[in-house]
Amino acid sequence: MIKAGIIGATGYAGAELVRLLLGHKEAEIVWYGSRSYVDQSYASIYQNMFQLVDATCMDDNMEELAAQADVIFTATPQGLCASLINEKILSGTKVIDLSADFRLKDVSVYEEWYKIKHQAPQYLEEAVYGLCEINREKIKTARLVANPGCYPTCSTLSIYPLAKEGLIDLSTLIIDAKSGTSGAGRGAKTDNLYCEVNENIKAYGVAGHRHTPEIEEQLGYASGEKVTLNFTPHLVPMNRGILITAYASLKKDVAYSDVKAVYDKYYEKERFVRVLPENVCPQTRWVEGSNYVDVNFKIDPRTNRIIMMGAMDNLVKGAAGQAVQNMNLLFGLDEAEGLYHAPMFP
Amino acid sequence: MIKAGIIGATGYAGAELVRLLLGHKEAEIVWYGSRSYVDQSYASIYQNMFQLVDATCMDDNMEELAAQADVIFTATPQGLCASLINEKILSGTKVIDLSADFRLKDVSVYEEWYKIKHQAPQYLEEAVYGLCEINREKIKTARLVANPGCYPTCSTLSIYPLAKEGLIDLSTLIIDAKSGTSGAGRGAKTDNLYCEVNENIKAYGVAGHRHTPEIEEQLGYASGEKVTLNFTPHLVPMNRGILITAYASLKKDVAYSDVKAVYDKYYEKERFVRVLPENVCPQTRWVEGSNYVDVNFKIDPRTNRIIMMGAMDNLVKGAAGQAVQNMNLLFGLDEAEGLYHAPMFP
Amino acid sequence: MIKAGIIGATGYAGAELVRLLLGHKEAEIVWYGSRSYVDQSYASIYQNMFQLVDATCMDDNMEELAAQADVIFTATPQGLCASLINEKILSGTKVIDLSADFRLKDVSVYEEWYKIKHQAPQYLEEAVYGLCEINREKIKTARLVANPGCYPTCSTLSIYPLAKEGLIDLSTLIIDAKSGTSGAGRGAKTDNLYCEVNENIKAYGVAGHRHTPEIEEQLGYASGEKVTLNFTPHLVPMNRGILITAYASLKKDVAYSDVKAVYDKYYEKERFVRVLPENVCPQTRWVEGSNYVDVNFKIDPRTNRIIMMGAMDNLVKGAAGQAVQNMNLLFGLDEAEGLYHAPMFP
């Protein structure tokens, strides 16, 4: 059994990790880290785990945790993982960081967008960006995996094949994203109160959201060119789910079947990316609770643009599920172990 | 592998059966019955099952289905199962009926509350009421299981220990129930439109809901007396979940620990009934997607009443999950097979 | 023009007062009090008021406010109004307190249930309980009006005629209440986050909610006897609305028409209480945004109980609307001025 430790186990992503790992046959959780709730029963915070988890919350002593665990998940605010990680930890333990600390290769970009001084830039080169469908082989041998952001996962997977194959003009790329409220975390803020979110939709972080450079970097690798794009996230009154709607001009005259073939080339054998039938739009409800990303596209001959769409559960493929998928890769397990759940509807 | 057939596979309860059986190690679905969608791809109706279910919808030819299946689930409107069932079917196949056709032993009570003539009263005596925690042994040898209603499951399990042990005056029993909207089914009715349900709560079926006699019958067996009670359901703007709040006068002077001991006596070893810690109220979010029923109680010394509470997912323990639990009992499997899911939150 | 000041103008009830008073022909707001946002533009907190309110938030200096205003609304936490009020203020200004400070006549009951020492018990006798339909005449000449709680308003109005006329056995009375989340206020608490409230229903304050003695006192006045009852509130995933479902045994053998006549006797001429047609259940959506309370009842001959139901907007008739109605009474205006809005649906 793989011994797993979680730092930040009482945030929404951390709690989802607990849910998924409880159903994982080859892993057990040995450390429920939560600075805010140290010494409190985990099940008293997440009552769904009553009688399922019999443990109390621990602090974030990463060195001690490393001594006990085979893999550490850090589901914590930006900066914490970078401030705690060191060679001793990495020498004996795999680390999967769900924060943004190791996602961007260029430390100056990180510091500009996150307004934080990076505490461990020496690991940026080594860290592997854990988008399993793209970097599968590199992940298998990594010590430190940077689990992708929720929006970047959905955006990159929806656009990747067309960027890679040079079908779209990336200078025209616009991503309009919509997310459920669990993406905003469990912090007690007025803006996230029920009455403030319910019966409302708004854009936020317009022209400045921190996931922008992450998407640009990944699509840059795919296309071999520098990518600058617009990314606008919106907050939607629902618990889970991300939908992205992306627009770009086509560089070639292509038919539906051409584009479908390109998506299939990359995803036909992927277990967790589903290219939907023609004219069927991705919807977040069809992936809820599961590790699937549903993608599809529509060509608009009137404007010569293609509209790319992707739907995903932000807490699963967008966070905890992809982290488990990465863990499976790191330890040579079936990539889908612990992630077999069919989406739940309604 | 147990071969399972579902009649009514495109209703919400039927679709939940599909979800649960897909994760069941000892069963496979051989028949996706849906009169409304015959010959259509199941995954085109329930897109969450895209690439997971590769089957088309079948009609409700129960005899032909019986020839292929070891167990038939009927997740259909009242009256259909009774109209189709016969000795030939029952002689070779187990039947788990999710409708109300075989829940009430007294045919006149059925016909009075459901306004339908019963087509197969000869099986009422034989049918076993499939409330697993109460009738476990009888279920194991049954041919025909009457899967309990959603409200009766939550109500009966929340009240049963106190009724059985004679702690409450059942003539004072009042059950105020609240349900998510999936309980209303997938039929296209104005009353169930998003805009009609959202931002609204209402009572319905006041003093006349058809689950009333079912609860009365079960609590009557527990207490050994005839029970007449008030049951008022309410429609809540959420997809899943049932909460019941029940009120009764205490017959004895009891302390918290006395009542807790009574609940523990019946449920301590039950996997799917969780008696919560003192002063912790059941909430539907903590059981969502799982087969758990969370129960608890509060004594009010000012009025000498006890308030009993229970929360459950109406589509799982209130329908499909309990049906799978019954199937497991019928076939001698681990009672929790296919039902290991931890509740999903948020 | 009546000059009105609001202390607590940035809570949900205070903000609703602002909305209603903006549409009131005889009143203008001269003081937007909000300790948390002093000196900030009101419209920057409540952006719906952009270009409609051009004022900055003031502190809670009640004496200074009294010098400027004809009426003061205190929409503040328990204890604040009692700590600020004095003879000087009351000698020149009407005060309508939306907190619980002056609702209960017995100071010991207040201190027991609210766990606060009362700072101005000398005004308890004088204060008038501002349930307009019951205490209309007394309100007209009051200096200090205790605006009723949300649950007590809906509960009392739904039950009052039957209590007054002696039709029900009040020792059997049980009130099961359901409220939207705005009733929990705008404080930044984890429990009230969108993801915690959405897709959930729970009871809270079971056998101990502070509105219990308030309802008991009012129904005691109606019936002339001491009333002890069960009151259980539940939190519902919606912004606005309260529904109460109340149960009591009938003391007489009555028909529908008898009970209807009793309700009509008290409410036929009331503008804001609507006795619905037979068999039509109150629903919160039908009163949203308005000052109406919809009530109805159902007799259950099987149990000899009557089920009483009431629906109301907790922020209007349950708080700000009733406060405006009280203001209208205090100043001899049309009782409905500023409250003409038809309910908004959907």
Place this chain on the structure above:
Amino acid sequence: MIKAGIIGATGYAGAELVRLLLGHKEAEIVWYGSRSYVDQSYASIYQNMFQLVDATCMDDNMEELAAQADVIFTATPQGLCASLINEKILSGTKVIDLSADFRLKDVSVYEEWYKIKHQAPQYLEEAVYGLCEINREKIKTARLVANPGCYPTCSTLSIYPLAKEGLIDLSTLIIDAKSGTSGAGRGAKTDNLYCEVNENIKAYGVAGHRHTPEIEEQLGYASGEKVTLNFTPHLVPMNRGILITAYASLKKDVAYSDVKAVYDKYYEKERFVRVLPENVCPQTRWVEGSNYVDVNFKIDPRTNRIIMMGAMDNLVKGAAGQAVQNMNLLFGLDEAEGLYHAPMFP
């Protein structure tokens, strides 16, 4: 008093017209048309109107209605108004059509996008597009007003000043729109059931929504050039509200203050268009129940694009409110009569 008749009074837009006209000082409703509910009490369909509307539903005999009314609102499916209208009706009565029948000047565009043969193309030239802020003077003297679609109202008003002043390259324009579910109407369709819409977001009508040519036509008038754009609507789990997020490349090097000045030039004196302060994003909750459109923009120097945003209540400014605003213009009243409501929050 203006006598108003409504055809289609039981749809959501028609019901909102009823709500608004009930609060209008110069108008009274003389005809509640509803083919589906002829002879039924209006308040039995829309219970919020109990005791407020004492009328039964009428058929859609437009000639008879014209004899009784000064103005007719048609809140009906596409094609109905065109099939009923004639010279006799128009000679004595003003008609405000909330359907799309007279919005597009080019009958072939109408027939191509709506897949309906137009029954009264002879009135297309005469009909005035009722976007009050743009066509105010023409509306005042019209006989037939084509009330704009919900998406086109929000889109056009958000983009109009920049199109008019030539600041943006309209060939790059992309509009990503999000709407509450009342926009889908009150028809009983599975897709609009609570459980299907709740916890979900999806795009629909991608590259083919019928509001596309309407927006193109209006922005074409503004800019003096032919406009072809992408418009993608999404369904959001909320009752009311439309948010649009639009993207276009800037044609000039402009600063925030330049663009702000352009918006102010067109909207500073407009009562119902609010240009928000810098960096404040429009949110649907801040306009709910009101006739306001909140607009704002953000310049992205990285991509040289401008992001334009607008929020509005689809049933008010997007339908019934704008229709009343048009009626006020037609009859020489204060343009805001009946539309004074402040937005309701929460």
